[in-house]
Amino acid sequence: MKDSGSIDPRNKLNALSGKEWIRFTKSWFIADGKSSDISREIDLHPASFPPSMIEDFINFFTKPGEKVLDPFLGTGSTLVACENTGRKGVGIELYPKYAKTAKSRTNFPVLEGDLRKLLCTLDINSFSLCITSPPYWRILKKKKDYNQQERLEKGLDLQYGQNPLDLGMIEDKEEFLKELTDTFSKIHALLTEGAHLIVFIQNVRDKGEMIPLAFELPLRLKKWYSFLGERVWLQNQKTLRPYGYPYSFVSNVHHHFALIFKKRSQDLKQK
Numbered sequence: 001m002k003d004s005g006s007i008d009p010r011n012k013l014n015a016l017s018g019k020e021w022i023r024f025t026k027s028w029f030i031a032d033g034k035s036s037d038i039s040r041e042i043d044l045h046p047a048s049f050p051p052s053m054i055e056d057f058i059n060f061f062t063k064p065g066e067k068v069l070d071p072f073l074g075t076g077s078t079l080v081a082c083e084n085t086g087r088k089g090v091g092i093e094l095y096p097k098y099a100k101t102a103k104s105r106t107n108f109p110v111l112e113g114d115l116r117k118l119l120c121t122l123d124i125n126s127f128s129l130c131i132t133s134p135p136y137w138r139i140l141k142k143k144k145d146y147n148q149q150e151r152l153e154k155g156l157d158l159q160y161g162q163n164p165l166d167l168g169m170i171e172d173k174e175e176f177l178k179e180l181t182d183t184f185s186k187i188h189a190l191l192t193e194g195a196h197l198i199v200f201i202q203n204v205r206d207k208g209e210m211i212p213l214a215f216e217l218p219l220r221l222k223k224w225y226s227f228l229g230e231r232v233w234l235q236n237q238k239t240l241r242p243y244g245y246p247y248s249f250v251s252n253v254h255h256h257f258a259l260i261f262k263k264r265s266q267d268l269k270q271k
């Protein structure tokens with residue numbers, strides 16, 4: 001997102017010129033990941049995102065030197081993005097194998113374990129941004145599709161693991177959404193005044209219907225965050241599969257939602 005141009009003195013949010021700012025506000029973007037983003041260790045993880053994509057969000061929602069949190073760190077892409085943009089990062093990851101990969105990619109702190117235990121060890125009012133991608137409910141546990149078959153043949157992970165503390169292992173949708181809501185409500189205290197929370201998530205298919213996780217989350221987080229809208233991440237290079245053909249409509253879901261929230265101040269929290 002490099003572009004010459006001056007920074008408006010009224011801009012307290014980031015270090016972008018007007019042109020760069022406006023470019024980011026388009027409600028969709030295409031990101032398929034750069035080859036420099038990918039290695040065998042990172043590919044082993046079934047749902048990592050490209051650091052270059054996260055850099056654009058970090059550049060928009062923080063200034064250089066500010067602190068960024070990723071509580072569902074995976075292989076550490078967010079911390080790599082922090083390094084590339086001159087921000088400070090902290091991450092939490094449950095599985096030692098992914099935490100190890102994250103540590104090999106960055107020098108920022110990677111806390112290993114259940115985020116529900118570890119969030120309270122972090123400083124309150126210290127992060128300008130939380131950007132993260134939680135498990136998309138139990139989608140990886142259930143999925144047996146063409147992509148899974150390809151990963152199986154390459155010896156790559158199909159699920160994060162079998163740890164019952166993994167939010168992706170929760171069977172019941174209500175329980176999953178409650179855990180996610182609790183997590184983001186705890187993160188509220190760690191964020192500075194007016195800081196942002198970005199959650200990457202997808203609507204997922206279950207028993208022939210779409211479960212609109214991306215539409216439910218803003219409603220559940222209303223008490224702690226105002227919902228500013230979404231940026232839709234389009235994956236334009238994924239292979240189209242003949243799901244449902246020739247009987248019924250089943251979409252090739254080649255997009256994710258980046259949901260953008262802003263911390264409500266303590267006294268304005270919605271009841």
Ligand SMILES: C[S@@+](CC[C@H](N)C(=O)[O-])C[C@H]1O[C@@H](n2cnc3c(N)ncnc32)[C@H](O)[C@@H]1O
Pocket residue numbers: 045047048049050071072073074075076077078092093094095098113114115116132133134135136160165166167168
């Ligand atoms: C969608 S992935 C994140 C991938 C990451 N953005 C990357 O680029 O590698 C979600 C991650 O959350 C982790 N996770 C699930 N439950 C957790 C918990 N209770 N505490 C900490 N991490 C957890 C999973 O192990 C998984 O790596």
